[in-house]
Amino acid sequence: MKALRARADRPASPGEGGPAGGVPAPAAPPSPGRPVHTLAVADVFAALDTSPRGLASATARQRLLDQGPNELPAARGPAVWRQLAAQFTDLFAVVLIVASGITFLAYALQDPRQPGTLQLAVAILCVVVLNAAIGFAQEYSAERTAQTLQAMVPHRCRVLRDGALEEVAVRDLVPGDLVVLEAGDTVSADCRVVEAHDLTVSNAAITGESDPVRRTAGPDTAEEVLRARDCVFMGTDVITGTARAVVFATGQATEFGRIFRLTAGAPRQKTPLQRQVAVMARRVAGTALAVGAALFAIRLPTGQGLVPSFVFALGVMVALVPEGLPATLSVSLALGVRRMARHHALVKKLLAVEALGSTTVVCTDKTGTLTQAEMTVVRIWAADGEHTVTGVGYEPNGRVDDPDAVRELLRSAALCCDARLVAPTGAGHWRVLGDTTEGALLVAAAKAGLDTAAEEAKAPRIAEHPFDSVRKLMSTVHDEDGTRRVRVKGAPSEVLARCTRLDRAGTAEPLTDAGRRRVTDAADALAAQGLRVLAVAAREVTGPPGTRDQDESDLTLLGLAGMQDPPRPEVYEAVEACHRAGIRIVMVTGDHPLTAEAVARRVGIVRSAAPTVATGAELDALDDTALDRLLAEAGELLLCRVSPEHKMRVVTAFQRRGEVVAVTGDGANDAPALKHADIGVAMGASGTDVAREAAEMVLLDDSFGSIAVAVRLGRSVYQNIRKFLVYLFSHNIGELAPILAATFAGFPLVPITAVQVLAIDLGSDVMPALALGAEPPESDVMDQPPRPRTEPLFSRAVVRRILFLGGIQALGVCAVFFWRIHDSGIPYADFTADNPVYREAITMVQAGIVVSQFFNALAVRTERESVFRAGVFGNPWLIAAGLLGLGIMAAISYLPLLQAVFHTAALTAGDWALLAAVGVLPLLADEARKARLRSRAPRPRGDPRRDRKETCAMRPEKDAR
Template sequence: MKALRPSRQGDRAPGAAQPAGPPPPPSALSGEPVHARAVTDVFGALGSSPRGLPSATARARLQERGPNELPPARGPTVWRQLAGQFTDLFAVVLMVASAITFLAYTLQQPRETGTLQLAVAILCVVVLNASIGFAQEYSAERTAQTLQAMVPHRCRVVRDAGVVELPVRELVPGDLVALEAGDTVPADCRVVEAHDLTVSNAAITGESEPVRRTAEPDTAEEALRARNCLFMGTDVITGTARAVVFATGRATEFGRIFRLTAAAPRQRTPLQRQVASMARRVAGTALAVGALLFVIRLPSGQGLVPSFVFALGVMVALVPEGLPATLSVSLALGVRRMARHHALVKKLLAVEALGSTTVVCTDKTGTLTQAEMTVVRVWAWDQEHTVTGVGYEPNGEVTDPAPVRELLRSAALCCDARLVPPDGGGRWRVLGDTTEGALLVVAAKAGLDMAAEEAAAPRIAEHPFDSVRKLMSTVHDEGGARRVRVKGAPSEVLDRCTRLDRGGTVAVLADEERKRIEAEADELATEGLRVLAVAGRDTTGSSGNRDADESDLTLLGLVGMQDPPRPEVHAAVESCHRAGIRIVMVTGDHPLTAEAVARRVGIVRSAAPAVVTGAALDAMDEAALDRLLAAGGELLLCRVSPEHKMRVVTAFQRRGEVVAVTGDGANDAPALKHADIGVAMGASGTDVAREAAEMVLLDDSFGSIAVAVRLGRTVYQNIRKFLVYLFSHNIGELAPILAATFAGFPLVPITAVQVLAIDLGSDVLPALALGAEPPESDVMDRPPRPRTERLFSRAVVRRIAFLGGIQALGVCAVFFWHIHASGIPYADFTADNPVYREAITMVQAGIVVSQFFNALAVRTERESVFRAGVFGNPWLIAAGLFGLALMAAISYLPLLQGVFHTAPLTAGDWALLTAVGVLPLAADEVRKFLLRRRTAPPEGEQR
C-alpha cells in the first residue's frame, strides 16, 4: 500500500537510484559496530538504502529471520492450572472436611451410608467449583489474547521509496522506520535522521528522564549506551526520526531482557480481596454455627459421631465456596461485554471503578468528533475562500484558488502526514496527524501537485510541533534559497509575525491589522472551526536555530477546518448527565471552537459556561482552582497543556471525585496514569497513551465511554445481586435446622446431603446467570455510588435479611405444618418414617422453589421485574428450571430417594410450595413499589 506522496529527504535526493538487484542481507556486522558508523555507511552495512527496502527483499528476510515478535510468556500448563484450583483455601477446607467425614464413616459401627454420601457430596462440590474456576481462568486468558490482538500494533515504514503502515511483526533488519512523538520503538534501530528527538528508555534501563538521541556516530563500547540507537519497547517523547532496524524479535535488547524475566504473578483487585475476606469471615461464622449445633445436639442423645458428622455437613454447606469463582466470572463477563462495545478493559479493577465515575475529562478531536478534519474556509488579506468536499478524499474545489495557492503550498509543505488512497474499496485515510491530512487535501483541491512541490523544495530541517509552542516549522531549499514555512495556533504564530502578505505585497504588520486578524480568527472559531495560521520567511545560514527560524515571520493567512461531531455522542452525553456524571472538555483548541463543539454535542446548554484557558489556570493557585471546580456547572478548559490536564485531574481527586480521563498523545500519559480511569484512543492514540491507560476505546468515541460506565455500573450491581441471592438462601437453610433444634425435634428438617444438593443444583448456576444480568433500564438515571461505599452496605444486608427471613418463615411453616398434621408425637419420629421423609423433602423443595422466585426478585433493585421482563435473562430461567428438575428427580427417582432420604410429593404439595415460594418475589415487588414511590420526583419535575 503506497502512500500518495513520496517520502522525504534522503529518499528523494536528486539522482538517488534504487540499487540493481536486492541489497545484500544484513549479517553479523564485521569491523565497526553499527552505532560507530557514519549515516552513509549504515545503510550499506544493514543491506538497506535511504529509499527503504524493496517489498520482495523484505518478504525474503521475514521468511528467513521470522516475525518481529517476542515468544509468549510461558504460563502454567493446563494441568497445572487445573491442579491450582484444588489448592484454593476453600477447596482445601472442603477436601479436609470430606476426608474427616470419610474417616467418621469408617469408624461408625454399623456404618451409615448417609455419612459416605456426605463425603462424596462434599467432593462433588469441590470438583464443581474447581471446574468453574478452571473454565473461567482458561477462558479469560484466551479472551485477553483475543482482545489484545484488537489493539493496533503498527508502525510507519519506508518500503519501495514510499511510506506505508505495517504490522510491527512484519519488520525486518534493514527496514527504515519513521517515528514521531508518542510512538513506541518497534525494534532495535540505528538513527539516521533526528529532529529534537528524545526517548524514554525506562523499559530497558530504568532511567526516568527522557534522553536525547542523535544521528551522529557514537564511540560507545556497546549499542545500549550509544546516543544514536533506539530499542524495542522504549517510547518516543518528543521530535521525529528515521531509523534503520538492526535487530528484531528475540535478537533485540528487549528480547534478551524478556527471556530473563519471569511472568509477573496475577494480582487480585481490591474488590476480589474484599469478597475473599468476607467469604473467610462467613466461613468462620459457619464453623461457629456447626460447633454450636454439635454442642446442642450431643446432650440430646445423639451419638458423638452422628452429631459431629451432622455439624460438619451443615458447616460445609454454609461455606460460600463458589463465591470467588462467581465473582471472577461476573467481572470477566463485564470485560467481554465492554469489548463488544469497542471498550477494551485491560484491568478488572477498571470495571469496578467505572461504576463510581463522577467526572469525565474528555478531549475533543476524535472523541467527541469524527477525527476527519476538513478545510472549509481559507482567509487571506481581505478575502475569504470557501472549500467544497468532505473528508480526506481530494475531491472538491477552492473558490478563486490563485491568491491562496502559496498559503496552501506552505501549509502542505509543513506537514509530516501522508494521504493513503483506498485499498480494496475502502476510504481515503491519513497516516499521521488529521489536521495535516486536511491541509494536504485542500492543497490538492487547489490544484497543487505536492509530489512535484516537494521535489522542487526539499526539506532540509524541521522543528516539530510540541504542546508548548503550539506550532511547527520546516526549512526548505528552493533553488539555492532557503525558506521557512510555519503553521500553528493563530495566537502563537501572530506573536512571531512582523509582516503581512497582502496578495503578493509584503507590508509591516501594524497593531490595527493584528487586531483585525485576531478578530477574523475569533469569528471563524465562533463558527466551530479549528483555525491555523500559516506564515513564512526567507532565511540564510544553517537554519539550525529554532528561535531564529521562527521569528520575524510574514503572515500568509488563516485556514479554518471543522471536524463534525460523532452522531452517537449527543445521546451519550445526555446519558452521562442523567447519571450525575460531570463532563469537562479539556482541549488545546481555541475557546470559541471548543464552546461551539460543546454546544453541538450537549456538553454546554447554558448561556454562559465557565471557559478557562491554560494561561488562566497558570494564574490560579490551588485554592482558586478548588473553588473553580467546586462551583460545579459547565466547564471548558481550552488552550491547555498536558501539565494543566494533570493538575486538574489531581484537583478533582482532592475533592473526592472519581475521575475518568481521555487522551491520545504521549504527553497525556501522566494524566491517564494518575486518573482513576485512564481512557486511551485505540485507533488514533499513541502506543504510550494506550500503555498508560486502563481502558482503550477501539473506536475512539465518547459514546463508548458512556456505554462502558453503564456496563461498569451493571457489573457492580450484578455482584450485589448474586451476593443477595447466595446469602439469603443460607438463612432459609439454617433457620429450620435451628428451629427444630430449639423446639426439641429429634431429627433435622434437612440433611447435610440435601443442603449440598441445593448448593450444587440451585446456587451456582443461577448465581452465574445473575452475573450475566443485562443492565437495568434506569441504571444511568441514578447518581454514582459513593467511593467509600462497601460491597456489603446496609441496604444489601437489609435485603438479604428481608428475603432470607421470608424464605425461612416459609420453609419452617411447611415443615412443622406437615409434622403436626400427621398427629405423631416428636419422640416417635424416626429417620425412616414416611411422614418425616415427606417433610424434609418439602423443606428441600421449598428452598429450591423459593430460590427460583428469589432469583427473579433480585434481578432488579428498584424496577419491577415484570416491567423489566420476566424472561429478560434466559440463562437465569434455564438455571432455575434445572434446579427444579433436579429437585423433582430427587423426589421421584428411587435411586436418588435412597441417596437423599426423600419421598415423592403430590400435586397439592407442589401447589403449597409454589404459594410459599412466590412470597419473596411478591414481598420484594411491594418493597420496590414503595421505594419508587418514595424517591419519585415531584409531579411536573423532570429527572
C-alpha cells in the first residue's frame, strides 16, 4: 500500500489529467469500443479518457454534471392516500359500502324515519373503516428496496485525482476515476482493475458465490463482464490485498444498478388466499345482490310499500354478507404472524402466512441459507492416515483426532496465512478477517492446541510469494532460530508437482510414483465428499534468499486439508419435513455444480444417484417451452451458476405451471426473485437489507428449519380459515332461511331485522371465529400434500359442510319462529312491528342462531375426529367467546335500551331451554357425520401422533448415518 501511495505522488507527465497547459477540458462520457475487461491496462486508460494519475478535478466535476451522481434513485412507492384508498376498493368493502348506502337511502325514504335504520347504516360504515384500518396498517410498508441498496454502498472512497490520493463522496465518483482499494473496503462502482497485489473479493452480494475470487490486472476474454477476473463491482467486498481500479460504470449502469431495476420492476404476486378471497367476495356479493333484488321484485307487487320492500331486500343482502369476515380474516392471520414470530419467523404481510402454508416448491439459495457461510476443516490427510476435525464454523471449539501427528502440517498452514481470527465482543460471534479458507486453517490449528500468535512470534515472516491464479499456491518464508523455512499451501496438483519428499511422523521419505498416486487418490477421495482440498508443504532453505521458483521447489509434502462450508445442523430435519409434506426443494445458487450437489446431498435435498444439474448458461439456451419441460421432468433439480435474471425466470416458469413458489435467499442478487415469488423468505441475521426488504418473511435466526415450522403454521392457518368460514357462512343460511320462509308463507314482516343480523355478525360471531383461528395445528398437517393452487377456498367439502350445518340451523330457527307466531293465534295480516308476539318471535330467531352457533363452533373444531375425544374444552378461548356471545344476546333480550334498538323482548327460561335443545342439533348431527366418515375411511397412515414419535426416534439414527 505504501508503494501505491508513493507512486501517486510522482510528478505529472505532460498530458496527464487534462490537456496541455493544465486547463482540463470538459470530458465527454467515455465510450470504449471494446468491452473494458478485454483491454490491456494501457488501453483501459485511453478508452476511459483517464490516466495513471487519475482524473483532473475539473474533469471529474464536469463528468459528474454530465452523467449524474453515482447513486441509485429512491424507490417511489404508491402515495399514502392511494394505499389507503385501495383498502376501500376491495370487493368486500364495496359490498359493505353499497349496503351502507342503501341503508342511508332507506332511512331517508322512511316516514317516519327510524333511528335503528340510521344506526345500522353507521354501523356498516364503521365496519368498512375498521377493515380498512386493519388492512392499511398491515400493507403500509413502503418499498424501500432501492434505498437499502444504496445503504450497502460506502459513503466515501479513496481516489487519485490530479495525481494525489484523496477521499471523495461515493456519489461523486465518475467513469474514469482511479480508485484505491484495500482489504475490508466495499467497492463503490464497477471498476476495471489496473494494478493488483494478492487481490480477492467476495461477489456474494452480486452473484451468490460464497468463495472469495481472485482478481488480476491482465485482460480477460470472458464473454460476461461478471465473470471477468479483471473487474470488481459495486457492493462487493475486498477480502485480501490491494489494488487500483478505473471506474467504468456508476449508478444504474452498474451490475448493482441492474439488480435494482429488476427488483423495482418485479411486481408483487397475489397470494392464493388473496385470489380466492377475491373470488369468494365476487360470488357472495353477486349472490347477495341477486337474491335481494329478486325478493324486492317479488314483494313489491304484493302490495308492500316501496320503502318496506327496500328494507326487506336490504335485510336479505345483509344476511348474506359476512360483515365480520375481513376483520376476522386479518386478525386470524395476525395470530398466525405472532405464532411464527415465536419461532423466529417475522412475517411482514398477513396474507403471506397462508401463502407459505400452500407452498408447493421452495427455491432455496445455498450459501447462508442451507450452510453457515463459514468454511470449516473437517478432514486432514497425512501419511499415517486420515484425521477427523470436529466442530463447525469459526469458533475454535472442537478437537483434532491425534493432533500431534498433524501439528507440523497445521503449524505450516497457519503460518502461511494472511487472515486473522477475531474473538467475539459482547453478543457477537467469532469471525475471520480475510480469506475464509485461511480462516478455516487457523481455526483447525487452534483446535489442535496451537497458539498461532505465539507461533508467528517464534517464526517471523521475512518474505512471501502471494497466491496467483496460475501457480494456484502461496508460500511464505520464515526465520526460525536462524534457519529459513518455506511454508507452502495451495491446490494439491500444484503443490504435489513441486514435492520430492513425503513427511511420515516427522521423517521425510522420498516421494515415489506410488506415493504420488496415493496422495492423488486421497485428494480425489476428499473432493468426492464435496470438500475443498488444500495441500500443505514445507522445506528448509540455505544460502542467500532464492527466487520464487527456488523457494517453491524440492518441497516436503506434509499432508492435505479438506474443508467445507458446513450445513446448518437443523437443515436436514427441515428438508425431511418438507419432503413429507410433498414440497419440492430446488437449489438455486451461484456456486459451482459440484459444490452445490455435495451440499444438497449432505442436507437431503438430493438422494438419487443422478440429479438433474443445470447451469445458467444452459438455461440461457432453453426457450420457455424447454424450460417448462425441464422443470416438469426433473425430479431432483439443482440450478447452478445462475444470475438474478435466471432466478426470476425459474420462479416465473414454476408459477406458470401452477406452482406456489417460495424463494429463500440472503444476498442482493436474490432480491428480484424474492419479490417476484409467491412468498419471499430472507435471512435476517446474515442476509442483506436488500433481501430483507424484498421478502415477505424474514427468518430472524437464519434457520432453514424455521421454514418447515412456518409451513406447518401456515397450513394450520388455512385449516383454521376454513373452519371459521364454515362457522360464519353456516349461520348466514340460518339468517336467510327465515326471511325466505316468511316471504313464501306470506308473512308481512321479516323474521330477523338487518340490525339483528349485524349484531350477530359482529357481536356474537367475530370472537368465536377468532378463537377458531387460534386452533393449534392438527397432528397430521405435515403429512398431507400441498393444497392445489386451483383448489377453491370453498371446496365441495366445505360447501357441503356449510349446507349441512346451516340447513340444520335454518330448520331450527324457522321452527321456533313459526311456532311462536302460530301459538299466538293472530292472523299474519294483523302483525305489526310493535306487536309483542312478533318481537318475542324475532328475539327467539336471533337467540336461536346465537345458541346454535355456540354448539356449531364446537363441531367445526375438527373435520373427522370427535370433538369429545379432542376435548370440548380444548380451546378455552372458544368457550369464552361463545359465552360472551350468549351474554350479548341476553343483554339484547333483557336490557330496555337494547330492546329499543333491536326491537326485542325478554325470553323466558322455557324459551332458553327450547333454544338449547334446538341449538345442540348441529353438534350432534356433525358428530354422527364424523363417525360415519371414520367408519368408512379410516386414516391410512395410522395414528399421526405415533408416527411423529417414531419419526423423531428415527432421526438420530439418520443423523448418525
